[in-house]
Amino acid sequence: MSIVDVVPWMLTALCAAAAVHAVRQGVLTRSSGWRGRVDRFLHTAMALAMATMPWAWGHLLPAVPQTAFFAAGALWFPASAFGRSPASRLADLARRLPHAADMAAMAWMHLGHSIQTKGGALVTGVLTLYLLACALRSLTRDMPALRGASGTVGVSTGTPAPYEHFWHGSMALGAGIMLLMHC
Template sequence: MIADPLLRWVVTVLFVVAAGIFVTALASGRASGPRRVSELLHVVMAVAMAVMAWPWGLGVPNAAGMVFFLLATGWFLLRGACGSGAMCGGPIAWYHAAMMAAMAWMYAVMGALVPGQHGSGHHGGGQHGGGQHGEHAMAGEHAMAGHLGMGAMPDPAGAAAADPGWITGVNWFWTGFFAVAAVILAYRYFDGRRQHRSAAPELSADDAGVLGQAMMAAGMAIMFAVML
């Protein structure tokens, strides 16, 4: 979760509006079968990120989320590898694959599932339990608190420990990656609107899609920034 209420609402609005744009694209019926799957994956990602910003989002099973978005990464890698045909995703599919991989990484870090991370491989993806299992779940929850900008949580068992530096380095990479992507996509959106406004004053489906992706990138940059 994000501790600051204003920032939490900012990222929630970004992801909810983006999800609405992708749902609209799905409802239009113009997308092909593979593209509909891709749009649906973007909807799931936007909703998952909005949920992650809130305290009750800590109850989502991290291992399940990680596996789901790894599979989504594979889907976009396949779409990128098949070229630019009608059934393929073209070069942008590689960016979408990176988005899904970043999402899987975020779930892995939040759940202390990264090899070498304190408590990795010991707790049940955010689920609480009794005995030793419950202690490991608390360790993972403590890690989530530190990564997502929460205040320190009591840890009588001494479970809290700093993560390896390379994990922070990866988070820095994703923060910069999505910050740059947000700027590029925002430029593409406003440039597209400038070019299309004279012919079609209303927002085109392509422009709306770019706007949704820009919002997703901005939200992802913020979420990774609060993990640093």
């Protein structure tokens, strides 16, 4: 079995696990409000779509509705940051941009972009580099805290679940890889 045969299975397993995590968090976390539930729904839909993308049967759904859905998701993340107070709006927008890039990458992949054009190559390159940078940041974000004393991870990162960075980073990495696979 070559690496070409293993990558689709790895991406499917990662994305399926991320979908289960998103559903679990969405069901168990009621305090996140309607915005959090919409976020979880979009993450779950993206993870499920990514889990099926490496396979021929994963393209059975029409591309146009999927493109529209993920494009709307890409707009949702930055637009929903503007409902917050002006003081936290910029920080919230910055936190939501990687999720918007994930959705934009999904829309771009379902659009059937053409890498043969300069514009297509530029969009694919920019999205891929941004997603890989987001993945690297997210996957390594808690590492210094993990070397410290036990019980300090949640305090140092400000998140109730430090492993949340793993899921966001993994999905950004998976989306970046899939962008390159669709070239």
